[in-house]
Amino acid sequence: MIMLVACILNKMNTIDLRSDTVTWPTQEMREAMARAEVGDDVYGEDPTVNRLQELAAERMGKEAALFVPSGAMGNLAALLAHCQRGDEVILGDLAHPYLYEGGAMAALGGIQPRTLRNQPDGTLILDEIEAAIREDDVHYPITRLVALENTHNRCNGVPLSADYIRSVGELVKKHKLAFHIDGARIFNAAMALDTPAKRLVAPADSITFCLSKGLCAPVGSVLCGSKEFIARALRVRKQLGGGMRQAGILAAAGIIALEKMVDRLAEDHQRAKRLADGLAEFPQLRVFPQYTNIIRFQLSDESKMKPDKIVAALAKEGIRIGHGGPWGFRAVTHYWIDDAAIEKTLAAFRKVFKD
Numbered sequence: 001m002i003m004l005v006a007c008i009l010n011k012m013n014t015i016d017l018r019s020d021t022v023t024w025p026t027q028e029m030r031e032a033m034a035r036a037e038v039g040d041d042v043y044g045e046d047p048t049v050n051r052l053q054e055l056a057a058e059r060m061g062k063e064a065a066l067f068v069p070s071g072a073m074g075n076l077a078a079l080l081a082h083c084q085r086g087d088e089v090i091l092g093d094l095a096h097p098y099l100y101e102g103g104a105m106a107a108l109g110g111i112q113p114r115t116l117r118n119q120p121d122g123t124l125i126l127d128e129i130e131a132a133i134r135e136d137d138v139h140y141p142i143t144r145l146v147a148l149e150n151t152h153n154r155c156n157g158v159p160l161s162a163d164y165i166r167s168v169g170e171l172v173k174k175h176k177l178a179f180h181i182d183g184a185r186i187f188n189a190a191m192a193l194d195t196p197a198k199r200l201v202a203p204a205d206s207i208t209f210c211l212s213k214g215l216c217a218p219v220g221s222v223l224c225g226s227k228e229f230i231a232r233a234l235r236v237r238k239q240l241g242g243g244m245r246q247a248g249i250l251a252a253a254g255i256i257a258l259e260k261m262v263d264r265l266a267e268d269h270q271r272a273k274r275l276a277d278g279l280a281e282f283p284q285l286r287v288f289p290q291y292t293n294i295i296r297f298q299l300s301d302e303s304k305m306k307p308d309k310i311v312a313a314l315a316k317e318g319i320r321i322g323h324g325g326p327w328g329f330r331a332v333t334h335y336w337i338d339d340a341a342i343e344k345t346l347a348a349f350r351k352v353f354k355d
């Protein structure tokens with residue numbers, strides 16, 4: 001018991017900027033979860049899941065929605081519902097389903113990714129998309145789908161504009177392809193662009209968004225699309241073992257996420273700006289442009305320190321940041337990061353670079 005309390009206190013004192021996935025549910029969510037009316041969702045009988053799905057579909061302007069355990073499963077269910085084995089998907093070389101979903105589309109769907117270079121603004125060049133679409137020839141795989149990501153995680157959390165998405169939608173339609181958006185952080189994009197999320201996803205046939213990132217729900221994402229598409233995705237979710245039973249316990253938190261947590265995302269963006277501006281003052285760091293709640297930065301040439309030493313030294317000060325690969329560091333603001341946490345983080349960097 002003493003160990004548990006010590007562990008919780010330690011966690012509460014830590015400023016965890018590794019991701020917005022680390023967010024705990026709010027007290028209101030925990031209470032709603034305890035009270036949730038439930039049923040067997042594989043029978044379609046969980047009233048709370050059904051309510052979340054209706055709400056999500058309405059927010060995305062689509063006919064139907066499907067609650068899934070994770071963003072990765074939402075993307076995979078979408079790809080499997082759109083594509084046959086041997087089909088090709090056009091997506092960015094920095095897209096989450098390409099880089100960070102364990103090669104699931106290939107491993108489980110026999111789907112071939114055709115990557116195009118993501119531009120720094122998260123977009124794919126329209127002419128390059130068009131040039132990548134295969135002719136009808138037995139030698140080639142069949143191009144089936146184009147997928148975008150909004151906001152774009154690896155491109156510094158940049159939001160993709162409604163105009164750009166409309167242009168991609170027109171191109172995709174012209175070639176009779178399907179169009180999926182990984183909108184894990186679509187509400188961050190909507191907030192940053194001051195555009196309704198519905199408008200950002202209107203040209204897409206399917207969209208996944210996450211409840212368990214900046215919106216604080218403990219688990220879950222929602223895949224939205226036409227009724228016919230969601231019926232296919234429901235079958236895929238079952239095949240993937242994602243049919244949940246009394247999932248209303250989780251959906252209850254998701255409903256609060258959608259109703260109460262969307263409008264406050266602007267605060268996370270303001271704090272990210274404050275943090276990015278503060279970090280940019282250190283000559284040891286090169287900070288990439290900040291747009292939403294994601295800040296990416298690297299060591300500048302002037303720094304003599306090794307990245308893992310910096311991560312470890314910050315951890316000693318109770319600050320956790322993401323680090324890995326060629327992209328350097330990542331800090332992500334979220335509900336549990338307040339103004340004081342930002343200032344403490346900057347103070348910790350000052351100490352680390354002074355020592």
Ligand code: TLP
Binds near residue numbers: 070100
């Ligand atoms: N991203 C995670 C890590 O996997 C990198 C993070 O910490 O940012 N799409 C996008 C754009 C995402 O950023 C993520 C999670 C997912 C899909 C997958 O969501 P989950 O983790 O719920 O499967």
